[in-house]
Each structure stands twice: as C-alpha cells, then as structure tokens.
Amino acid sequence: MEEASLDPEALPDEVLARALILNEARATRIAWDRFSPMVRRILRRSLGPEIDTEDLLQEVFVRLFSKVHQLQKPRALRAFIIAITTLTVRQELRQRALGRWIGLGRDESPNDPRAVELDPVAREALARLYAILNRFATRDRMAFVLHFVEGMKLSEVSTALGVSLATTKRGLSRVWSRVVFHVHRDPLLADYLAPQLKEMRRE
Secondary structure (H helix, E strand, O other): OOHHHOOOOOOOHHHHHHHHHOOOOOHHHHHHHHHHHHHHHHHHHHHOOOOOOHHHHHHHHHHHHHHHHHOOOHHHHHHHHHHHHHHHHHHHHHHHHHHHHOOOOOOOOOOOOOOOOOOHHHHHHHHHHHHHHOOOOHHHHHHHHHHHHOOOOHHHHHHHHOOOHHHHHHHHHHHHHHHHHHHHHOHHHHHHHHHHHHHHHHO
C-alpha cells in the first residue's frame, strides 16, 4: 500500500487495520486520531472522572500496535480496540482493588485535585454513582458503561467482554436493577440521575 493513499478521512477501518499490520508509517497516527477520543471516553466513564487516564490511554494504543497482527478480521478494528480498552480497564480495577487491600490505593475522593470541574452537586452525584459502580464485578461495571453510557449494541458489548450475548443480557439486567435501586434510595442521586436513567433505558 502506498503511504500517500492513507487519507485519514476516507480510509475505511479495514484498510487502516491492514496498514497497521504492515506497519505503515502514518497508520499509527491515523488510528490515534480516529479512536483515541472514544478510548479516552470509555476509560473516564469506566474509572471515574477523577482518575488521570492519559497513561492508560497510551497503554491501550501500545497494546493495539503490538497486537494488531493478531486481528483476524481487519474490518473489526473498532471492536478490537474496544476489547483492548476493556481489558485495560479491568486490569486497572483489579490493581486498584489490590492497592486498597494493602493500603496503597489512590485517593478517589471527589475532592481529588484531578477531578473534573463540575458544580458541587454534580461532583457529589458523580462520586456517589461511582461508589455504586465500585460494588459491581468488573465485567458488570464495564457492561453498564459500554451499553448504557456509551450506547453500544449488546453484540458489541459481548464481543468486547468476550462473553456470550445471553451472559451480557443477564449481567446488564442485574446491574441495571441494582443501579436503579441504589439511585432511588439516595435523594440526591434520585433528583440528579433519575431522568438520565430513564433516557438511557429507552435507548
């Protein structure tokens, strides 16, 4: 493939994947520009806005570039990247849990200076929502974020998590019921998040 033919706007994912496999010079930059916003969004929504995700973002793409030759269906590049991102999040959550257990956990307080600038009520609501998500198994948490927050189809979620569609549906039903239960028990969350939950459920 001629490097000059790599038009960032017109290049299909399948062609980009083949260019990455062939280690085309511009392909890595095009992949970064195209997919890093999605990856960054999934990382932040999965781990919480108070966490600096830039190192994890870099890690996702290092893994992508080192493993892209394993991609059997080049047209599935987006799903491949989502799966790598999901694996990165799951490993981070396991390390975070281990860190808390041995007393070396990060400060996940909403007062952490790395937290995004939100109004006080929004920051408190977000902190309480992530306290709820922290109670879930990692796979259930990721399924919730990918489906209800990112708006991915069930088939995409099951592919990203490496489980069957039936398992994905059962997990989402379970985690949805628990989120709604805890939100409605908390007056602040009920006022702040109930409308959003209704909207997500309809989508």
